Amino acid sequence: MPQTYQFDHLLSAGGWLSPGCVSVDDGGIITAISKDPDSNAEKLSGACIPGMPNLHSHAFQRALAGLTEIGGGAENNFWSWQKVMYEFLTILTPEDVEAIAAQLYVEMLKGGYTSVGEFHYLHHGPSGTAYDDPTEMSNRIFSAARQTGIALSHLPVLYTQGGFGDQPPLNGQKRFLHDIDSFVRLVSELQTRCRSLPCTETGMAFHSLRAVSPAMMTEALDIITEGPVHIHIAEQMREVTQCLEWSRQRPVEWLFDTHHIDNRWCLVHATHMTKEETASIAKSGAVAGLCPSTEANLGDGLFPLPGHLEQGGSFGLGSDSNTSVDAADEIRLLEYGQRLHLQQRNIAAAGDGLSTGASLFQAALRGGATALAQPVGSLRIGRQADMVLLDTDHPVLAGRSGDAILDTWIFAGGRAVIKDVFAAGRRVVRDGRHAEEDRIADTYRQTVRRLSH
Secondary structure, eight states: OOEEEEEEEEEEEEEEEEEEEEOOOOSSBBBEEEEOOOOSSEEEEEEEEEOEEEEOGGGGGGGGSSSSSSOOOOOOOOHHHHHHHHHTTTTHHHHHHHHHHHHHHHHHTTTTTTEEEEEEEEOOOTSSSSSSSTTHHHHHHHHHHHHHTTTTEEEEEOOOBBTTTTTOOOOGGTOOOHHHHHHHHHHHHHHHHHHHSTTTTEEEOOOOGGGOOOHHHHHHHHHHHSSEEEEEOOOOOOHHHHHHHHHHSSHHHHHHHOOOOTTEEEEOOSSSOOOOHHHHHHHHEEEEOOHHHHHHHOOOOOOOHHHHHHOOOOOOOBBBBOOOHHHHHHHHHHHHHHHHHTTTTTTOOOSOOOOOOHHHHHHHHHHHHHHHTTOOOSSOOOOOOOEEEEEETTTGGOOOOOOOHHIIIIIGGGGEEEEEEEEEEEEETTEEEETTOOOHHHHHOOOOOOHHH
């Protein structure tokens, strides 16, 4: 039934309201925002902010977190991590993937994320043979999202080769592979299904330029004309070098010369770029998908944030390999990485006298909503009522108001100050606990214990 909530503080699209009221319809859509007290509203103490879209996740990798932090070997980098990841995924069943994703999505909600883009390339059985139902693995992601209440933008991934120039796939990549016909059927079926599901969108993704031939990219884009398009790009210098050897162009340069890139696209990582490539992304309207905790964990490098922002570029945030599942953590790491590199402070503040945390938070909300193609990321009429309630009784937030609430949450508080979370108007986290937390965690523990033997 329709519901109105009154908060001590509310970060609406127009700024802070104290108090602030939000009215939500049966479908979880905001129908009214007001600064006037409402005697009929449910009154909740604290500061209500929009839930953060998480634009890039590989759910199954959450169960791998902490298992790759071992020194030694000829190389200890992204590529050695990738080998461990390939070995891990060979044993995952559909039931395992659902259990891991459900646990992850609970943690995301508790960490301030209320929507997620699932970059999904684990399509087939361990031998590479398609399941009887080719949507089996995607169904498990849909189920995990439905159990937890998180909004889902599902991004089935096209993966056809093992490297630039039509190299044969590695044994560890066989669960990812599609030809163009089977991939189009998969996306078409999932897009048809999600039209009847609330808080759900289906787009598509290309794993990377090294994993898909130019001809297949073009054919997929010609056929699949709806939904967002995501791609990993220029994450590692080895990828840049290989792309130059293959095409005599850098990855972002090649992509812009070959395809029309606009705000339908999310370019994930885009770490290693020239000034010209940075300008191309910023001017195109495409979203740069930044994943600071994963990029730090894998030793990827730092995105050229100042140049991107100076040219009006858009970005959003993702948890990627899910070693960290905390919206404030990603924002903080994004800023701190730039500070360490440039030896300055408050790099991303939108102007003199403006809050760094608020500048980053608002930009990530806008970019994330665009990348997920969902009505999220802002508390305004017509948008989804995805709301995070910060506990202003927590000592770290004592005496804070306005944007100082955001700065303190991001740079000093983190998930510890998140009290309640609403997904499409439904309170899924209350006093720091998800309604299905115990059941989902028990299934996850059983799954991971079995996988570890």
